Amino acid sequence: MGDHHYEHGDINDILILIGQTLTVSISSTFSKSSCITDLLLPLDLGRLEAQISSDASYDQRKGTYLPMNILGSQDFSQIGEDTADTELVPEFLTNLRLSDLFALPGEYIKMTPEIFSGISDGNKECLKKLIRDETPMSLARLRSSKGDSILHLAVTWGHLELVKDIVSQCPSLLLEPNSSGQTPLHVAAYEGHTAVVEAFVALVTFASDRLCNEESERLNPYILKDEDGNTALHLAIEGRYLEMATYLVNANHDAPFLGNNEGLSSLFMAVARGDVSLVKAILKTTGNENLEGKKFNLYSKLQGKKYLAHAALMAKNKDGLDFILDEYPSLVDERDDSGMTCLALGAYVGYYEGVCNLLHRSKKSVYVCDQDGSFPIHRAAKEGHQEIVEEFIKQCPDAKHLLNKLGQNVLHVAAKNGKHRVAKLLMDNEDTEHLGIGQDVDGNTPLHLAVMKWHYRSITLLAKGTKILKLRNKSGLTARDIAESELKPNYIFQERWTLALLLYTIHTRGFESVDSLTRPAEPLDPKNNRDYVNTLLLVAALVATMTFAAGFTIPGGFNSSAPHLGRATLAKNPTLCIFLLLDILAMQSSVATIGTLIWAQLGDPLLIRKSLHVALPLLLFSLLCMPLAFLFGVLTAVGHVKWLLIVICIISVLFFLWAIFILGPHVMLQRPYVSPKYAGYFLVTFMQYKEIFSNFVTLIHFIFCCGCLSF
Known part of the structure; x- marks a missing residue:
């Protein structure tokens, strides 16, 4: 200093000037010079700050502050040197060597069980011991059997403070992948440790602001992918960690558009x-x-699948679909790789609200076909989405006349795919019932197609008039001709029920004679037929045994004194009489079934068929008599309890009707002759109420499943 003397205020001014000069010099060095490989950053900020006057301005002191918020409240996309809200440098970054960020660890060292256990448990003493015994480079080389570094392990268990200590000692581990190609940021995102992700973002932001452009670009863990092509953002979204995902989006604007191995960004x-x-x-x-510029900018960045509106429709997410279409209105008519428009996809997945939304925005897609020639209304009909088909016809009435490449209208498509609800909707509507006589390129009507696919539910709906039943395709075949010619000789329930319903419909129309609703069935495999006969014998024997035993365990018991010793106590009770009558019928029918099926054991195919025609009705009758006998036996015993009597009757009636529904068609369709008058009415009636019985069975299944789960 020589002989110069300075006042206290002058010294403060000099210190402030020195601080500004150092800040500008360091900033210039990192922004303009070549990459730094051996400089320590940051400076001893605490000592420099102590030398600066407390009334110094923000511009004078900004070199001692990190322009970011470690707690995550700051939007990292807006971080820069001019950010008004600043925070002190995080403590775990004060000793960071930027030169160590890209240091290669070299050959890996196998981690001992003690180190693995200590780091996994978050033991800081374990890390301190490693720091004393090992160099930072040796720490970075430690790997577990799965290729995890000590940083991977600390991140996996969410030990934030330990993560910070490891990062300050070995920052290069931030970019080091494990055997699955996952960096510590991947692991943090997968495990949902938001605080750890925030610490990593703080490190990257701090270092990026102080590195040259080339090294700053290298320090970008947000775009690194694992072996499945997933970035950390992929894993955060997959785990539904939305707060973390938003944080990562703000930290890097390129990662959201990168596709993984499945083509999903x-x-x-x-x-x-x-x-x-x-x-x-x-x-x-x-x-x-x-x-248009926004769409081009989006598609130029987006990797993999680009059809965002289609994705929103698949997710059936109204808010997402509205936002995307508001931002990019042209996407409403966009096609995906298969040529499906948004409207076609919405119709296919059955998203009614989305379809209405799209129709409101643009009806043009209603008349756009896919690569296979199908229109959106055909997609809805194929999947059985009745409400969507109705909406199409309501808003675009001429859509019902649209034909696919096979010349098929919407009713053709519904009938071919067995969607009887859609068929009922169209055939019950005066404006659309004429579609039933429409013929495709092969001359087939919807009824022809339903018969070809054996969709029995649609038969009575489609065969609404004699004109439809008389129509022939280009091969000269009516629907009846197709059913009778395509019917297989062996017993296939769906085929034989379809034929029976079609013949019954023809019989009720009265334009052709129908002698029987069934055709004789020929077994294809004698061995299977023998097993079937043996099964029936076993069932008949069980029924005979149980009903025989029930005849000697009469409800009410027997008299034990004269003059009616050994006789039934309730012999004159009407319900007991009915119980005995039904029990006897069930036993005698089962015995007759056993006797008939003994003939079927001889192996003669004709004798087997004739025996079954006799035995099946007898066995059905005995099976129906047995639960009725049980019902009246219970009524005899507890008839005085009115509420229990009502409950038992309701349950018994429901199960009796269910038994008829299950066993009736099985027996009826195997007989060589079934009257088209009464039997056909039975088949049609029970087919119409099939859903009621199906719902009943579903209810029973639900009750038993809940019972099993609770057990």
Whole structure:
């Protein structure tokens, strides 16, 4: 200093000037010079800050502050040197060597069980011991049997403070993958440790602001992919960690558009999962150009699948679909790789609200066919979405006349695929019932197609008039001709029930004679037929045994004193008489069934068939008499309890009708002659009420499943 003397205020000014000069010099060095490989950053900030006057301005002191918020409240996409809200440098970064970020660890060292256990448990003493005994480079080389570094292990268990200590000692581990190609950031995202992700973002932001452009680009863990092609953002979205995912989006604007090995970008996954807030955060990064410019900018960035509106429809997410179509209106008419428009996809997946939304925005897609020639209304009919088909016809009445490449209208498609609800909707409507006489390129009507596919539920709906029944295709065949010619000789329930319903419908129309609703069935495999006969014998023997035993265990018991010793106590009770009558009928019918089936054991195919025609009705009768006998036996015993009597009767009636529904067609369709008058009415009636019985069975299944789960 020489002979110069300075006042206290002058010294403060000099210190401030020195601080500014150092800050500018360091900043210039990192922004303009070549990459730094051996410089320590940051400076001893605490000592420098102590030398600066407390009334120094923000501009004078900004070199001692990190422009970011480690707690995550700051939007990292807006971070820069001019950010007004600043925070002190996080403590775990004060001793960070930037030169160590890209240091290669060299050959890996196998981690001992003690180290693995200590790091997994978050034991800081274990790390301190490693730091004392090992060099930072040796620490970075430690690997578990799965290729995890000590940083991977600390991140897996969410030990935040330990993670910070490891990062400060070995920052290069941030970019080191394990055997699955996952960096510590991947692991943190997969496990849902948001605080750890925030610490990593803090490190990357801090270092990126102080590295040259080349090394700053290298320090980008957000775009690194694992062996499945997933970035950390992919894993955060997959785990539904929306707060973390939004944080990662703000940290890096390129990662959301990168595709994985399945061609799914983070943006596409967010749309498909219905995470609207995340989708909004991602799309805001594409810019504010005009509509076409925004779409081009989006598609130029987006890797893999690009059809975002289609993804929203698949997810059936209304808010996501509205936001995407509001941002990119032209996507409403966009086609995917298979040529399906958004409307076609919405019709296919049965998203009624989405279809109405799309129709409101644009009806043009109603008349756009896919690559296979199907229109959206055909897609809805094929999948049986009745409400959507109705909406199409309501808003675009001429859509019902659209034909696919096979010349088939919407009723053809519904009949071919067995969608009887759609067929009923169209045939019950005066404006659409004429579709039933429409013929495709082969001359087939919807009834022809339903018979070809043996969709018995649609038969009575489609065969609404004699004109439909008389129509022939280009091969000269009516629907009846097709059914009788295609019927297989062996017993196939669906085919034989379809034929029976068709013949019954023809009989009721009265334009052709019908002698029987069934055709003789020939067994294809004698061995299987023998097993079938043996099964029937066993069932008949069980029925005979139980009914025989029930005859000697009469409800009410027997008299034990004269003059009616050994006789039934309730012999004059009407319900007991009915019980005995039904029990006797069940036993005698089962015995007759056994005797008939003994003839079937001889192996003569003709004798087997004739024996079955006699035995099956007898066995059905005995099976129906047995539960009725049980019902009246119970009524005899507890008839005085009125509420229990009512409950038992309701349950018994339901199960009796269910038994008829299950066993009736099985027996009826195997007989060589079935009257088209009464038997046909039986088949049609029970087919119409099939859903009621199906719901009843579903209810029983639900009750038993709940009981098993609770048990």
